[in-house]
Amino acid sequence: MSADLQESPNTGDPSETLLEQFVKGSKKTSNYIVASMLTIGGIGFSLASISSYLGKDLLPLGNPSTLIFVPQGLFMGFYGISGTLIACYLWALIRVDYGSGFNRFDKEKGVLSIDRQGFFKKITIEIPINEIQAVKLEIREGFNPRRRIVLRLQGRKDLPISEVGGPQPLLYLEKQGAELASFLRVNLEGLSN
Template sequence: MKEILIYRYKVLGFQRFSNLFWAIFIFVSSLNFLIISYKSYQINIGNNFELIDNSVLFFPQGLLMGFYSLLGLLFSIFSFTSHLLRLGYGFNEFNKKENIVRLFRWGFPGLNRRIQICYSIEDVKSIKVNYYPERTIYLSLKGNFDIMLIRKGFFESIPLLEKQAINIAEFLKIPLVYE
């Protein structure tokens, strides 16, 4: 039987469907707020737009709705660009052939867009699983230094989280610690 020398899995980062859904929802809601704010300023934007109630005064409600709409539009644009740039997307690799643990992520555009951290497998003490307050898996290094491998929200259920942690611990032949 051939021994597996490399264990690698993807980390989605910002590339999740829920992030895209909320970006679209906030974008549409912000456009609605902007239209209401614009309509409350008493500028005629057409007779076909009678879905909006005219009872909103520009000061302070319409002005505040316009401010919130601009914030929402900026946030949704940031979310769309983060999704397109694949921020946080990467992989965790455990390589017995090279004797390293490699953590790779994509960051913001610029000189340091590629984020790669490598550790020796001998420096790895254990794999920690934390359930409360968030479901995460940590790589525990010698010297009481923990690195988060999988963040909150990556796994929908605790059995999937445990299975991933067990797979990593068995591959590296190190203890699995529950917190």
């Protein structure tokens, strides 16, 4: 999540009235690599399964025709179909750039607009800025780590606003949280698990 300050049409310092943060979606290099590997693997396992059924080598590597169709060929076919379906799902997410969008903090209108690309439609949430009580950094380490910026809202659940993906570097996250808290003139709450 990178904070880019946009020009405000009204007089005054634009950095004091409008803040836009653009959020990356699923069009990331790592997603392209994983989708490509799943596609190649899924097709490879499917061809190995078909080769074991037909008794002909459809792959240039190995001798899949020597595999016994039941159970080895069937399991390879299951893996091939599963890998191909997951790859198709990932390619669809990459195509629509799932999760991309922006956070727009507009002090003149007094509204926080969160806009994200969903799978079938755009998702837009508008919240009055005066309902934001604090900016909070959530850090969870371990097997499934999480590092994100969350807005603490009055009378509602906390609202995460950072991009989805691998954990962000802690220094970068702290800097973004501090800039946002300074812009909104609210407290930056400490790290929580």
